[in-house]
Amino acid sequence: MKLSIIVPVYNVEKYVARCLDSLLNQGLSEDDYEIICVNDGSTDHSLQICQQYESEHKNIHVYSQENQGVSAARNFGLEKASAEAVCFADSDDTIVPGGLSIALKYYSDNDIDLVRYWCRFIVKGTECAKPPFEEKAYFEGDGFGFIAKYGFCTFAYCYIIRKDFLLHHNITFKSIKMAEDLLFVETLLLHNPRMIAISLPIYNYHINPSSATTTRTPTHSQACVNAFITALDEIKNMASKISDTAVQAKSKTEISSRVVPIVSRMMTSNYKKAEFYIVVSKLKDLDILPVSKKNGISSSKLQILINTVTSSYMAYKAASFLYSHIFAPYILPKLDRNK
Numbered sequence: 350m351k352l353s354i355i356v357p358v359y360n361v362e363k364y365v366a367r368c369l370d371s372l373l374n375q376g377l378s379e380d381d382y383e384i385i386c387v388n389d390g391s392t393d394h395s396l397q398i399c400q401q402y403e404s405e406h407k408n409i410h411v412y413s414q415e416n417q418g419v420s421a422a423r424n425f426g427l428e429k430a431s432a433e434a435v436c437f438a439d440s441d442d443t444i445v446p447g448g449l450s451i452a453l454k455y456y457s458d459n460d461i462d463l464v465r466y467w468c469r470f471i472v473k474g475t476e477c478a479k480p481p482f483e484e485k486a487y488f489e490g491d492g493f494g495f496i497a498k499y500g501f502c503t504f505a506y507c508y509i510i511r512k513d514f515l516l517h518h519n520i521t522f523k524s525i526k527m528a529e530d531l532l533f534v535e536t537l538l539l540h541n542p543r544m545i546a547i548s549l550p551i552y553n554y555h556i557n558p559s560s561a562t563t564t565r566t567p568t569h570s571q572a573c574v575n576a577f578i579t580a581l582d583e584i585k586n587m588a589s590k591i592s593d594t595a596v597q598a599k600s601k602t603e604i605s606s607r608v609v610p611i612v613s614r615m616m617t618s619n620y621k622k623a624e625f626y627i628v629v630s631k632l633k634d635l636d637i638l639p640v641s642k643k644n645g646i647s648s649s650k651l652q653i654l655i656n657t658v659t660s661s662y663m664a665y666k667a668a669s670f671l672y673s674h675i676f677a678p679y680i681l682p683k684l685d686r687n688k
Contacts, residue, residue, distance in 0.1 A: 375444065386409065390416030461544055463543075464546075493593050510537070574628060577614070588600035
């Protein structure tokens with residue numbers, strides 16, 4: 350068997366059939382790949398839908414566990430995977446018809462550890478403006494070379510990965526609220542795999558109102574900030590042990606640039622004064638604050654804005670009010686994330 354596709358499933362009865370239909374439309378024989386659905390304690394009809402597909406397709410396998418989160422579900426799927434290579438798909442997303450067969454050919458025809466492909470964002474069923482592309486390998490080399498040239502890449506579902514590489518380096522997903530993909534992918538790249546990156550948008554990321562990336566309650570936002578800090582701290586420690594100076598320099602810039610999503614989440618975290626200054630102190634320890642061009646943020650206006658917002662609790666509270674009542678509900682959902 351060539352490929353195991355791991356699909357965490359949690360309360361997605363509206364979307365999971367769409368996902369599975371797309372995975373069954375990859376131009377591959379059912380003998381060549383398997384779809385591993387890990388039901389993470391769903392309370393709706395997601396499990397029953399997956400089981401119906403399992404009864405109709407010999408390459409679909411359904412497992413269940415108590416609710417532990419997407420990282421635990423993916424790790425469970427890795428344990429069950431029987432193919433040489435693995436990839437991931439979220440159960441509310443889709444993959445373009447035949448896309449994985451193209452990516453898998455790059456993997457099979459080369460002695461490599463992973464293939465990277467691109468992602469498109471879909472909002473309310475409508476594809477955002479997609480970048481110009483042609484099907485070709487735009488990078489061939491190792492993980493260090495990729496980081497030095499392109500920086501960090503976040504999404505775990507944009508890779509076909511040799512399973513033995515993960516096992517040899519004991520690479521799994523960490524159980525954090527958000528940024529688990531960032532930590533997993535950078536851990537993967539910082540172990541210097543042999544890789545090819547292709548300029549083909551295979552994965553369709555459907556932005557749903559209830560997804561983790563759009564949820565903005567104070568409790569969830571605070572958990573996301575903590576997760577980002579945890580992930581970046583681990584990445585910083587890994588990068589510091591690598592002798593390649595280009596990788597170290599790029600890693601430092603990439604870590605610093607994550608100040609934008611962190612501050613964005615801080616705006617909806619509703620921190621108390623003491624909590625706010627604890628977070629700011631942690632960001633300074635990571636050398637993320639204060640912001641300057643070294644953070645990879647060229648806009649002087651954005652630099653001033655972030656530095657002002659994080660300079661005092663009064664400035665933070667004022668900015669949070671504007672963000673929560675204007676930007677988050679009216680502007681953020683309309684941003685084209687493919688640009």
